[in-house]
Amino acid sequence: MRLDISGLSVAVAGQRLVHDVTLTAGSGRLIGLVGPNGSGKSTLLRCVYRALRPAAGTVHLDGTDLHALTAREAARLLAALPQEAGTDFDFTAAEVVAMGRLPHQRGSGRPSAADRALCDRALARVGAAHLAERGFLRLSGGEKQRVLIARALAQEPQVLVLDEPTNHLDIAQQLDVLALVRDSGLTVLAALHDLNLAAVHCDELHVIADGRIVASGPPHDVLTAELLAEVFGVRAHRVRHPETGAVQLLFDRLPAA
Protein backbone atom coordinates (compact mmCIF):
# COMPACT_ATOMS: atom_id res chain seq x y z
CA MET A 1 0.00 0.00 0.00
CA ARG A 2 1.25 3.42 -0.98
CA LEU A 3 1.62 6.17 1.64
CA ASP A 4 1.26 9.75 0.42
CA ILE A 5 1.96 12.65 2.72
CA SER A 6 1.08 15.91 1.09
CA GLY A 7 1.52 19.49 2.29
CA LEU A 8 1.47 18.27 5.89
CA SER A 9 1.91 20.79 8.70
CA VAL A 10 1.67 19.80 12.37
CA ALA A 11 1.35 22.05 15.39
CA VAL A 12 1.90 21.09 19.03
CA ALA A 13 0.62 23.44 21.74
CA GLY A 14 0.00 26.14 19.16
CA GLN A 15 3.51 25.95 17.77
CA ARG A 16 4.01 24.70 14.25
CA LEU A 17 6.77 22.09 14.33
CA VAL A 18 6.35 20.52 10.89
CA HIS A 19 5.91 22.65 7.77
CA ASP A 20 4.45 21.63 4.46
CA VAL A 21 5.96 18.14 4.24
CA THR A 22 5.31 16.16 1.09
CA LEU A 23 6.68 12.67 0.62
CA THR A 24 5.63 9.34 -0.81
CA ALA A 25 6.41 5.81 0.28
CA GLY A 26 5.77 3.38 -2.54
CA SER A 27 4.23 0.00 -1.77
CA GLY A 28 6.71 -2.28 0.02
CA ARG A 29 9.41 0.38 0.18
CA LEU A 30 11.46 1.24 3.25
CA ILE A 31 11.63 5.01 3.55
CA GLY A 32 13.95 6.62 6.07
CA LEU A 33 13.47 9.94 7.81
CA VAL A 34 16.70 11.44 9.14
CA GLY A 35 17.47 14.72 10.79
CA PRO A 36 19.03 16.15 13.93
CA ASN A 37 17.28 16.04 17.30
CA GLY A 38 14.31 18.37 17.47
CA SER A 39 13.99 18.59 13.69
CA GLY A 40 10.40 17.33 13.75
CA LYS A 41 10.84 13.65 12.82
CA SER A 42 8.78 12.35 15.71
CA THR A 43 6.14 15.06 15.35
CA LEU A 44 5.70 14.18 11.68
CA LEU A 45 5.42 10.47 12.48
CA ARG A 46 3.00 11.07 15.35
CA CYS A 47 0.71 12.79 12.92
CA VAL A 48 0.99 9.85 10.52
CA TYR A 49 -0.04 7.33 13.18
CA ARG A 50 -2.77 9.72 14.34
CA ALA A 51 -1.52 10.67 17.78
CA LEU A 52 -1.71 14.25 16.41
CA ARG A 53 -4.06 15.84 13.92
CA PRO A 54 -2.63 17.76 10.97
CA ALA A 55 -2.84 21.55 11.06
CA ALA A 56 -2.83 21.44 7.27
CA GLY A 57 -2.30 18.86 4.56
CA THR A 58 -3.24 15.20 4.28
CA VAL A 59 -1.99 11.64 4.72
CA HIS A 60 -3.38 9.20 2.17
CA LEU A 61 -3.11 5.41 2.02
CA ASP A 62 -3.74 4.28 -1.57
CA GLY A 63 -5.96 7.33 -2.00
CA THR A 64 -7.86 6.97 1.31
CA ASP A 65 -7.59 9.99 3.63
CA LEU A 66 -6.20 8.48 6.83
CA HIS A 67 -7.56 11.21 9.10
CA ALA A 68 -11.06 10.80 7.67
CA LEU A 69 -11.19 7.19 8.93
CA THR A 70 -12.15 6.18 12.45
CA ALA A 71 -9.22 5.44 14.75
CA ARG A 72 -9.98 1.71 14.54
CA GLU A 73 -10.22 1.68 10.75
CA ALA A 74 -6.94 3.54 10.48
CA ALA A 75 -5.23 1.15 12.92
CA ARG A 76 -6.22 -1.78 10.70
CA LEU A 77 -4.23 -0.23 7.85
CA LEU A 78 -1.32 1.33 9.65
CA ALA A 79 0.65 0.11 12.68
CA ALA A 80 3.28 2.05 14.59
CA LEU A 81 6.09 1.59 17.06
CA PRO A 82 6.09 4.90 18.90
CA GLN A 83 9.11 6.02 20.83
CA GLU A 84 7.61 5.63 24.26
CA ALA A 85 9.19 5.23 27.66
CA GLY A 86 7.06 2.14 28.15
CA THR A 87 4.60 0.92 30.68
CA ASP A 88 4.38 0.25 34.39
CA PHE A 89 2.03 -2.66 33.86
CA ASP A 90 3.48 -6.14 34.01
CA PHE A 91 2.05 -7.62 30.79
CA THR A 92 3.46 -10.81 29.32
CA ALA A 93 4.99 -10.61 25.85
CA ALA A 94 2.02 -12.61 24.53
CA GLU A 95 -0.40 -10.08 26.04
CA VAL A 96 1.49 -7.21 24.43
CA VAL A 97 1.31 -8.93 21.04
CA ALA A 98 -2.41 -9.65 21.54
CA MET A 99 -3.02 -5.90 21.79
CA GLY A 100 -2.28 -5.77 18.06
CA ARG A 101 -5.64 -7.48 17.49
CA LEU A 102 -7.53 -4.69 19.26
CA PRO A 103 -8.53 -2.71 16.14
CA HIS A 104 -9.99 -5.93 14.67
CA GLN A 105 -12.05 -6.85 17.73
CA ARG A 106 -15.43 -5.90 19.12
CA GLY A 107 -16.54 -5.62 22.73
CA SER A 108 -14.13 -6.44 25.52
CA GLY A 109 -11.47 -7.54 23.05
CA ARG A 110 -11.47 -11.19 23.98
CA PRO A 111 -9.10 -12.85 21.49
CA SER A 112 -10.53 -15.62 19.32
CA ALA A 113 -8.64 -18.82 18.53
CA ALA A 114 -7.75 -17.28 15.17
CA ASP A 115 -6.43 -14.17 16.93
CA ARG A 116 -4.27 -16.27 19.20
CA ALA A 117 -2.89 -18.31 16.31
CA LEU A 118 -2.09 -15.10 14.45
CA CYS A 119 -0.26 -13.68 17.49
CA ASP A 120 1.72 -16.90 17.91
CA ARG A 121 2.77 -16.73 14.26
CA ALA A 122 3.76 -13.08 14.65
CA LEU A 123 5.94 -13.92 17.65
CA ALA A 124 7.50 -16.85 15.80
CA ARG A 125 8.16 -14.64 12.77
CA VAL A 126 10.31 -12.26 14.82
CA GLY A 127 12.06 -15.21 16.51
CA ALA A 128 10.48 -14.49 19.88
CA ALA A 129 8.13 -17.47 20.37
CA HIS A 130 10.12 -18.50 23.43
CA LEU A 131 9.44 -15.13 25.06
CA ALA A 132 5.62 -15.45 24.98
CA GLU A 133 5.06 -16.02 28.69
CA ARG A 134 7.90 -13.79 29.85
CA GLY A 135 7.17 -10.44 31.48
CA PHE A 136 7.56 -7.66 28.92
CA LEU A 137 9.17 -5.35 31.47
CA ARG A 138 11.97 -7.82 32.12
CA LEU A 139 12.97 -8.31 28.48
CA SER A 140 16.13 -6.78 27.07
CA GLY A 141 15.84 -3.80 24.73
CA GLY A 142 16.26 -6.01 21.67
CA GLU A 143 13.73 -8.55 22.88
CA LYS A 144 11.22 -5.79 23.64
CA GLN A 145 11.60 -4.38 20.16
CA ARG A 146 11.01 -7.83 18.63
CA VAL A 147 7.85 -8.23 20.68
CA LEU A 148 6.63 -4.77 19.65
CA ILE A 149 7.30 -5.62 16.00
CA ALA A 150 5.31 -8.82 16.53
CA ARG A 151 2.47 -6.69 17.92
CA ALA A 152 2.61 -4.50 14.82
CA LEU A 153 2.55 -7.61 12.58
CA ALA A 154 -0.41 -9.02 14.56
CA GLN A 155 -2.21 -5.81 13.69
CA GLU A 156 -2.09 -7.01 10.03
CA PRO A 157 -1.39 -3.53 8.67
CA GLN A 158 -0.30 -2.47 5.21
CA VAL A 159 1.95 0.31 6.44
CA LEU A 160 4.37 0.40 9.35
CA VAL A 161 5.62 3.58 11.04
CA LEU A 162 8.71 3.31 13.24
CA ASP A 163 10.09 6.05 15.46
CA GLU A 164 13.79 5.35 16.04
CA PRO A 165 13.32 1.57 16.34
CA THR A 166 17.03 0.95 16.95
CA ASN A 167 17.44 3.29 19.92
CA HIS A 168 19.20 1.75 22.92
CA LEU A 169 19.92 -1.49 21.06
CA ASP A 170 23.32 -3.04 20.60
CA ILE A 171 24.60 -3.26 17.06
CA ALA A 172 23.55 -6.86 16.38
CA GLN A 173 20.06 -6.08 17.65
CA GLN A 174 19.90 -2.97 15.46
CA LEU A 175 20.71 -5.02 12.38
CA ASP A 176 18.18 -7.69 13.42
CA VAL A 177 15.40 -5.17 13.86
CA LEU A 178 15.99 -3.56 10.48
CA ALA A 179 16.16 -6.97 8.82
CA LEU A 180 12.84 -7.94 10.43
CA VAL A 181 11.25 -4.72 9.27
CA ARG A 182 12.62 -5.22 5.75
CA ASP A 183 11.38 -8.83 5.66
CA SER A 184 7.88 -7.81 6.69
CA GLY A 185 7.26 -6.69 3.12
CA LEU A 186 5.19 -3.77 4.41
CA THR A 187 5.47 -0.17 3.35
CA VAL A 188 7.69 1.32 6.03
CA LEU A 189 8.32 4.88 7.13
CA ALA A 190 11.05 4.96 9.79
CA ALA A 191 12.81 7.75 11.64
CA LEU A 192 16.41 6.66 12.09
CA HIS A 193 19.18 8.17 14.12
CA ASP A 194 22.09 6.27 12.66
CA LEU A 195 22.87 7.63 9.20
CA ASN A 196 25.00 4.63 8.22
CA LEU A 197 22.21 2.20 9.09
CA ALA A 198 19.79 4.41 7.18
CA ALA A 199 22.14 4.50 4.18
CA VAL A 200 22.36 0.70 4.03
CA HIS A 201 18.76 -0.26 4.75
CA CYS A 202 16.55 2.44 3.26
CA ASP A 203 15.38 2.59 -0.34
CA GLU A 204 15.01 6.31 -0.03
CA LEU A 205 15.83 8.99 2.53
CA HIS A 206 14.16 12.26 3.45
CA VAL A 207 16.24 14.72 5.43
CA ILE A 208 14.25 16.94 7.75
CA ALA A 209 15.59 20.12 9.37
CA ASP A 210 13.55 22.66 11.36
CA GLY A 211 10.36 20.87 10.39
CA ARG A 212 10.96 21.00 6.63
CA ILE A 213 12.18 18.39 4.17
CA VAL A 214 15.47 19.69 2.82
CA ALA A 215 16.58 16.74 0.70
CA SER A 216 15.03 13.56 -0.68
CA GLY A 217 16.20 10.65 -2.76
CA PRO A 218 18.32 7.48 -2.73
CA PRO A 219 20.81 7.49 0.18
CA HIS A 220 23.91 7.96 -1.97
CA ASP A 221 22.39 11.03 -3.61
CA VAL A 222 21.11 12.57 -0.40
CA LEU A 223 23.95 12.02 2.07
CA THR A 224 26.41 14.50 0.58
CA ALA A 225 29.18 16.15 2.56
CA GLU A 226 27.60 19.58 1.94
CA LEU A 227 24.20 18.53 3.27
CA LEU A 228 25.67 16.81 6.32
CA ALA A 229 27.69 19.92 7.14
CA GLU A 230 24.66 22.15 6.74
CA VAL A 231 22.01 20.05 8.47
CA PHE A 232 23.94 18.04 11.04
CA GLY A 233 26.91 20.38 11.54
CA VAL A 234 29.54 17.68 10.95
CA ARG A 235 32.33 17.10 8.48
CA ALA A 236 31.66 13.82 6.70
CA HIS A 237 33.74 11.61 4.46
CA ARG A 238 31.89 9.29 2.14
CA VAL A 239 33.29 5.79 1.63
CA ARG A 240 31.94 2.70 -0.06
CA HIS A 241 31.00 -0.41 1.85
CA PRO A 242 33.58 -2.90 0.50
CA GLU A 243 31.00 -5.69 0.05
CA THR A 244 27.67 -4.04 -0.69
CA GLY A 245 28.92 -0.82 -2.25
CA ALA A 246 26.48 1.19 -0.13
CA VAL A 247 27.56 4.67 0.85
CA GLN A 248 28.92 4.91 4.40
CA LEU A 249 30.00 7.95 6.34
CA LEU A 250 32.91 8.81 8.59
CA PHE A 251 32.44 11.85 10.78
CA ASP A 252 34.63 14.62 12.21
CA ARG A 253 33.79 17.87 13.92
CA LEU A 254 33.39 20.79 11.60
CA PRO A 255 36.41 23.09 11.79
CA ALA A 256 35.57 26.18 13.82
CA ALA A 257 34.33 28.95 11.52
Next chain:
Amino acid sequence: MARPVRTLPLAVALAAVLAGSLLCGTALGAAGIGWPQVLRYLGAGLTGGTIRPDEVAAYTIVWELRFPRAVLAAVVGAGLSAIGVAVQALVRNALADPFVLGISSGAAVGANAVLLFGTLAALGVWALSVAAFASALLAMVLVYAAARTAHGLTPMRLVLTGTAMYYGFSAITTLMVFTADRGESARSAMMWLLGSLSGAGWGSVPIAGLAVAAALTHLLLSAGRLNALAMGDETAAALGVDPERLRRELFVVAAAATGAVVAVSGAIGFVGLMVPHATRMLVGADHRRVLAVAPLLGAVLLVWVDLLSRVLMAPVELPVGVITAVIGVPCFVLLMRRRRYTFGGGA
Protein backbone atom coordinates in the same frame (compact mmCIF):
# COMPACT_ATOMS: atom_id res chain seq x y z
CA MET B 1 5.20 -12.24 34.49
CA ALA B 2 3.74 -15.65 33.76
CA ARG B 3 0.35 -15.98 35.36
CA PRO B 4 0.55 -18.21 38.42
CA VAL B 5 -3.23 -18.80 38.58
CA ARG B 6 -5.76 -19.57 35.86
CA THR B 7 -8.49 -16.95 35.73
CA LEU B 8 -11.73 -18.86 35.20
CA PRO B 9 -11.25 -21.43 38.00
CA LEU B 10 -10.14 -18.60 40.28
CA ALA B 11 -13.21 -16.50 39.48
CA VAL B 12 -15.55 -19.46 40.02
CA ALA B 13 -13.85 -20.31 43.31
CA LEU B 14 -14.05 -16.69 44.44
CA ALA B 15 -17.74 -16.53 43.55
CA ALA B 16 -18.35 -19.61 45.71
CA VAL B 17 -16.29 -18.12 48.54
CA LEU B 18 -18.28 -14.90 48.19
CA ALA B 19 -21.57 -16.80 48.57
CA GLY B 20 -20.20 -18.53 51.67
CA SER B 21 -18.92 -15.23 53.02
CA LEU B 22 -22.32 -13.60 52.58
CA LEU B 23 -23.84 -16.47 54.59
CA CYS B 24 -21.25 -16.05 57.35
CA GLY B 25 -21.78 -12.30 57.31
CA THR B 26 -25.46 -12.93 57.87
CA ALA B 27 -25.20 -15.75 60.41
CA LEU B 28 -22.50 -14.34 62.68
CA GLY B 29 -22.95 -11.39 64.98
CA ALA B 30 -23.55 -10.10 68.46
CA ALA B 31 -27.04 -11.57 68.71
CA GLY B 32 -26.53 -15.35 68.68
CA ILE B 33 -28.93 -16.72 66.11
CA GLY B 34 -28.39 -20.34 65.11
CA TRP B 35 -27.49 -21.35 61.54
CA PRO B 36 -30.75 -23.26 60.93
CA GLN B 37 -32.83 -20.21 61.82
CA VAL B 38 -30.61 -17.90 59.78
CA LEU B 39 -31.01 -20.11 56.73
CA ARG B 40 -34.77 -20.34 57.29
CA TYR B 41 -35.12 -16.55 57.64
CA LEU B 42 -33.02 -16.00 54.56
CA GLY B 43 -35.23 -18.46 52.68
CA ALA B 44 -38.30 -16.66 53.97
CA GLY B 45 -36.90 -13.29 52.98
CA LEU B 46 -35.85 -14.42 49.51
CA THR B 47 -38.95 -16.42 48.62
CA GLY B 48 -41.57 -14.57 50.64
CA GLY B 49 -42.16 -17.46 53.08
CA THR B 50 -43.72 -17.12 56.52
CA ILE B 51 -42.27 -16.99 60.03
CA ARG B 52 -43.76 -17.30 63.51
CA PRO B 53 -44.71 -14.09 65.38
CA ASP B 54 -42.09 -14.76 68.11
CA GLU B 55 -39.35 -14.83 65.47
CA VAL B 56 -39.91 -11.31 64.22
CA ALA B 57 -37.04 -9.76 66.20
CA ALA B 58 -34.49 -12.37 65.05
CA TYR B 59 -35.88 -12.26 61.50
CA THR B 60 -35.48 -8.50 61.44
CA ILE B 61 -31.84 -8.79 62.52
CA VAL B 62 -31.13 -11.37 59.83
CA TRP B 63 -33.17 -10.04 56.93
CA GLU B 64 -33.34 -6.31 57.55
CA LEU B 65 -29.92 -5.67 59.12
CA ARG B 66 -27.25 -8.31 58.61
CA PHE B 67 -28.04 -9.64 55.15
CA PRO B 68 -28.42 -6.26 53.38
CA ARG B 69 -25.32 -5.09 55.20
CA ALA B 70 -23.31 -8.10 53.97
CA VAL B 71 -24.64 -7.56 50.44
CA LEU B 72 -23.75 -3.88 50.60
CA ALA B 73 -20.28 -4.74 51.87
CA ALA B 74 -19.85 -7.00 48.82
CA VAL B 75 -21.10 -4.26 46.48
CA VAL B 76 -18.82 -1.64 48.04
CA GLY B 77 -15.79 -3.98 48.01
CA ALA B 78 -16.41 -4.91 44.38
CA GLY B 79 -16.97 -1.27 43.46
CA LEU B 80 -13.88 0.11 45.17
CA SER B 81 -11.71 -2.61 43.61
CA ALA B 82 -13.05 -2.04 40.10
CA ILE B 83 -12.70 1.73 40.49
CA GLY B 84 -9.16 1.24 41.75
CA VAL B 85 -8.29 -0.69 38.58
CA ALA B 86 -9.85 2.03 36.44
CA VAL B 87 -8.12 4.90 38.24
CA GLN B 88 -4.71 3.21 38.13
CA ALA B 89 -5.10 2.85 34.37
CA LEU B 90 -6.50 6.37 34.11
CA VAL B 91 -3.56 8.09 35.78
CA ARG B 92 -1.09 5.31 34.93
CA ASN B 93 0.16 5.33 38.49
CA ALA B 94 0.66 2.43 40.87
CA LEU B 95 -0.21 4.50 43.92
CA ALA B 96 -3.55 5.68 42.62
CA ASP B 97 -6.74 4.60 44.35
CA PRO B 98 -10.39 5.66 44.07
CA PHE B 99 -9.66 8.60 46.37
CA VAL B 100 -6.74 10.12 44.46
CA LEU B 101 -9.15 12.04 42.24
CA GLY B 102 -10.40 14.02 45.24
CA ILE B 103 -13.95 12.71 44.78
CA SER B 104 -14.29 11.00 48.15
CA SER B 105 -13.06 14.00 50.11
CA GLY B 106 -15.61 16.04 48.20
CA ALA B 107 -18.27 13.54 49.25
CA ALA B 108 -17.05 13.86 52.83
CA VAL B 109 -17.89 17.57 52.83
CA GLY B 110 -21.51 16.85 51.99
CA ALA B 111 -21.77 13.89 54.33
CA ASN B 112 -20.35 15.82 57.25
CA ALA B 113 -22.61 18.77 56.62
CA VAL B 114 -25.47 16.34 57.20
CA LEU B 115 -23.89 14.57 60.16
CA LEU B 116 -22.75 17.72 61.94
CA PHE B 117 -25.24 20.42 61.00
CA GLY B 118 -28.32 18.45 59.95
CA THR B 119 -28.26 19.83 56.41
CA LEU B 120 -30.96 18.46 54.09
CA ALA B 121 -32.95 17.24 57.09
CA ALA B 122 -36.07 17.18 54.92
CA LEU B 123 -34.68 14.16 53.09
CA GLY B 124 -34.66 12.09 56.28
CA VAL B 125 -32.60 8.91 56.09
CA TRP B 126 -31.63 9.74 52.51
CA ALA B 127 -29.98 13.02 53.48
CA LEU B 128 -26.53 11.51 54.06
CA SER B 129 -26.35 9.55 50.79
CA VAL B 130 -27.83 12.33 48.71
CA ALA B 131 -25.51 14.95 50.19
CA ALA B 132 -22.46 12.73 49.79
CA PHE B 133 -23.29 11.85 46.20
CA ALA B 134 -24.15 15.41 45.24
CA SER B 135 -20.95 16.81 46.69
CA ALA B 136 -18.97 13.98 45.06
CA LEU B 137 -20.39 15.03 41.69
CA LEU B 138 -19.60 18.66 42.45
CA ALA B 139 -16.02 17.66 43.34
CA MET B 140 -15.84 15.71 40.08
CA VAL B 141 -16.83 18.77 38.05
CA LEU B 142 -14.30 20.93 39.91
CA VAL B 143 -11.43 18.46 39.48
CA TYR B 144 -12.29 17.93 35.83
CA ALA B 145 -12.47 21.65 35.10
CA ALA B 146 -9.18 22.32 36.91
CA ALA B 147 -7.28 19.38 35.40
CA ARG B 148 -8.46 19.78 31.81
CA THR B 149 -6.12 21.28 29.24
CA ALA B 150 -6.19 21.67 25.49
CA HIS B 151 -4.70 18.16 25.36
CA GLY B 152 -7.40 16.63 27.50
CA LEU B 153 -6.83 15.10 30.91
CA THR B 154 -3.18 14.25 31.40
CA PRO B 155 -2.36 11.68 34.10
CA MET B 156 0.01 13.92 36.05
CA ARG B 157 -2.38 16.87 36.09
CA LEU B 158 -5.21 14.63 37.27
CA VAL B 159 -3.16 13.29 40.17
CA LEU B 160 -1.92 16.74 41.16
CA THR B 161 -5.33 18.38 40.85
CA GLY B 162 -7.04 15.51 42.67
CA THR B 163 -4.49 15.65 45.48
CA ALA B 164 -4.74 19.45 45.79
CA MET B 165 -8.55 19.22 45.88
CA TYR B 166 -8.28 16.44 48.45
CA TYR B 167 -6.45 18.78 50.83
CA GLY B 168 -8.91 21.57 50.11
CA PHE B 169 -11.97 19.43 50.82
CA SER B 170 -10.32 17.86 53.87
CA ALA B 171 -9.67 21.32 55.26
CA ILE B 172 -13.35 22.17 54.90
CA THR B 173 -14.33 18.91 56.60
CA THR B 174 -11.87 19.47 59.44
CA LEU B 175 -13.16 23.00 59.92
CA MET B 176 -16.72 21.66 60.10
CA VAL B 177 -15.77 19.05 62.69
CA PHE B 178 -14.03 21.72 64.76
CA THR B 179 -16.87 24.20 64.70
CA ALA B 180 -19.61 21.63 65.26
CA ASP B 181 -20.87 20.57 68.69
CA ARG B 182 -18.61 17.99 70.25
CA GLY B 183 -19.67 14.52 71.15
CA GLU B 184 -21.63 12.00 69.18
CA SER B 185 -21.86 13.98 65.95
CA ALA B 186 -18.08 14.44 65.73
CA ARG B 187 -17.75 10.73 66.38
CA SER B 188 -20.15 9.97 63.54
CA ALA B 189 -18.14 12.23 61.29
CA MET B 190 -14.93 10.39 62.25
CA MET B 191 -16.64 7.05 61.65
CA TRP B 192 -17.75 8.19 58.23
CA LEU B 193 -14.29 9.44 57.27
CA LEU B 194 -12.79 6.03 58.10
CA GLY B 195 -15.64 4.17 56.45
CA SER B 196 -18.46 2.20 57.94
CA LEU B 197 -21.38 0.13 56.75
CA SER B 198 -23.33 0.59 59.98
CA GLY B 199 -26.00 2.62 58.21
CA ALA B 200 -26.66 -0.18 55.72
CA GLY B 201 -30.17 -1.33 54.93
CA TRP B 202 -32.02 -2.50 51.84
CA GLY B 203 -32.49 1.16 50.94
CA SER B 204 -28.81 1.67 50.08
CA VAL B 205 -28.26 -1.56 48.13
CA PRO B 206 -30.04 -0.88 44.80
CA ILE B 207 -28.45 2.49 43.98
CA ALA B 208 -24.92 1.50 44.94
CA GLY B 209 -25.40 -1.89 43.30
CA LEU B 210 -26.64 -0.37 40.08
CA ALA B 211 -23.83 2.19 39.97
CA VAL B 212 -21.18 -0.49 40.58
CA ALA B 213 -22.74 -2.88 38.04
CA ALA B 214 -22.89 -0.13 35.42
CA ALA B 215 -19.30 0.93 36.05
CA LEU B 216 -18.04 -2.66 36.00
CA THR B 217 -19.89 -3.42 32.76
CA HIS B 218 -18.38 -0.38 31.10
CA LEU B 219 -14.90 -1.28 32.34
CA LEU B 220 -15.18 -4.91 31.22
CA LEU B 221 -16.27 -3.77 27.77
CA SER B 222 -13.29 -1.38 27.71
CA ALA B 223 -10.74 -3.94 28.94
CA GLY B 224 -8.92 -4.15 25.60
CA ARG B 225 -8.73 -0.36 25.38
CA LEU B 226 -7.47 -0.17 28.97
CA ASN B 227 -4.61 -2.50 28.01
CA ALA B 228 -3.71 -0.22 25.10
CA LEU B 229 -3.89 2.87 27.33
CA ALA B 230 -1.61 1.19 29.88
CA MET B 231 1.09 0.97 27.18
CA GLY B 232 1.04 4.76 26.74
CA ASP B 233 -0.97 7.35 24.85
CA GLU B 234 1.04 7.05 21.66
CA THR B 235 0.70 3.29 21.51
CA ALA B 236 -2.99 3.56 22.31
CA ALA B 237 -3.45 5.98 19.41
CA ALA B 238 -1.53 3.65 17.08
CA LEU B 239 -3.82 0.79 18.16
CA GLY B 240 -6.91 2.79 17.25
CA VAL B 241 -7.81 3.97 20.76
CA ASP B 242 -8.37 7.68 21.42
CA PRO B 243 -6.54 8.08 24.74
CA GLU B 244 -8.15 11.41 25.62
CA ARG B 245 -11.66 10.15 25.04
CA LEU B 246 -10.99 6.97 27.00
CA ARG B 247 -9.59 8.98 29.91
CA ARG B 248 -12.67 11.22 29.94
CA GLU B 249 -14.87 8.12 30.01
CA LEU B 250 -12.84 6.55 32.81
CA PHE B 251 -12.89 9.74 34.82
CA VAL B 252 -16.67 10.06 34.67
CA VAL B 253 -17.28 6.36 35.33
CA ALA B 254 -14.81 6.24 38.23
CA ALA B 255 -16.02 9.50 39.76
CA ALA B 256 -19.72 8.64 39.56
CA ALA B 257 -19.17 5.14 40.94
CA THR B 258 -16.94 6.50 43.72
CA GLY B 259 -19.66 8.99 44.61
CA ALA B 260 -22.32 6.26 44.77
CA VAL B 261 -20.14 3.89 46.81
CA VAL B 262 -18.80 6.52 49.19
CA ALA B 263 -22.32 7.85 49.74
CA VAL B 264 -23.37 4.56 51.37
CA SER B 265 -20.15 3.50 53.07
CA GLY B 266 -17.94 6.50 53.75
CA ALA B 267 -14.32 6.61 52.69
CA ILE B 268 -13.10 3.02 53.08
CA GLY B 269 -9.42 3.11 52.28
CA PHE B 270 -6.94 0.45 51.20
CA VAL B 271 -9.34 -1.79 49.24
CA GLY B 272 -9.19 0.23 46.04
CA LEU B 273 -5.42 0.52 46.20
CA MET B 274 -4.39 -2.98 47.20
CA VAL B 275 -7.00 -5.32 45.69
CA PRO B 276 -6.03 -4.37 42.11
CA HIS B 277 -2.37 -5.06 42.89
CA ALA B 278 -3.11 -8.33 44.67
CA THR B 279 -5.21 -9.35 41.65
CA ARG B 280 -2.41 -8.55 39.22
CA MET B 281 -0.05 -10.70 41.28
CA LEU B 282 -2.47 -13.58 40.82
CA VAL B 283 -3.58 -13.26 37.20
CA GLY B 284 -1.22 -10.78 35.53
CA ALA B 285 -1.85 -7.31 34.13
CA ASP B 286 -4.37 -8.03 31.35
CA HIS B 287 -7.40 -5.91 32.27
CA ARG B 288 -9.85 -8.55 31.07
CA ARG B 289 -8.60 -10.90 33.77
CA VAL B 290 -7.98 -8.21 36.39
CA LEU B 291 -11.53 -6.89 36.03
CA ALA B 292 -12.97 -10.40 36.27
CA VAL B 293 -11.16 -11.19 39.52
CA ALA B 294 -10.59 -7.91 41.41
CA PRO B 295 -14.28 -7.15 42.14
CA LEU B 296 -14.83 -10.67 43.53
CA LEU B 297 -11.70 -10.45 45.66
CA GLY B 298 -12.70 -7.01 46.93
CA ALA B 299 -16.24 -8.18 47.69
CA VAL B 300 -15.03 -11.18 49.73
CA LEU B 301 -12.51 -9.03 51.57
CA LEU B 302 -14.99 -6.35 52.55
CA VAL B 303 -17.70 -8.80 53.70
CA TRP B 304 -15.22 -10.30 56.16
CA VAL B 305 -13.78 -6.95 57.17
CA ASP B 306 -17.25 -5.63 57.92
CA LEU B 307 -18.10 -8.77 59.86
CA LEU B 308 -14.97 -8.31 61.96
CA SER B 309 -15.68 -4.62 62.44
CA ARG B 310 -18.95 -5.43 64.19
CA VAL B 311 -17.98 -8.54 66.19
CA LEU B 312 -14.41 -7.82 67.31
CA MET B 313 -15.31 -5.24 69.96
CA ALA B 314 -19.09 -5.71 70.02
CA PRO B 315 -21.22 -3.82 70.80
CA VAL B 316 -18.76 -1.10 69.73
CA GLU B 317 -18.23 -0.99 65.97
CA LEU B 318 -14.75 -0.40 64.64
CA PRO B 319 -14.21 1.73 61.53
CA VAL B 320 -13.85 -0.54 58.51
CA GLY B 321 -10.75 1.32 57.35
CA VAL B 322 -8.87 0.25 60.46
CA ILE B 323 -9.51 -3.41 59.78
CA THR B 324 -8.80 -3.26 56.03
CA ALA B 325 -5.39 -1.91 56.98
CA VAL B 326 -4.75 -4.47 59.75
CA ILE B 327 -5.59 -7.42 57.47
CA GLY B 328 -4.52 -5.97 54.19
CA VAL B 329 -1.08 -4.62 54.90
CA PRO B 330 0.56 -7.88 56.07
CA CYS B 331 -1.21 -9.95 53.37
CA PHE B 332 -0.08 -7.53 50.74
CA VAL B 333 3.52 -7.36 51.87
CA LEU B 334 3.63 -11.15 52.02
CA LEU B 335 2.20 -11.53 48.52
CA MET B 336 4.57 -8.91 47.16
CA ARG B 337 7.60 -10.61 48.66
CA ARG B 338 6.62 -14.08 47.54
CA ARG B 339 5.97 -13.25 43.92
CA ARG B 340 8.15 -11.40 41.55
CA TYR B 341 5.80 -8.58 40.87
CA THR B 342 6.60 -5.45 38.95
CA PHE B 343 4.53 -2.34 38.95
CA GLY B 344 6.23 0.99 38.70
CA GLY B 345 9.45 -0.19 37.09
CA GLY B 346 10.98 -1.26 40.42
CA ALA B 347 11.55 -4.74 41.75
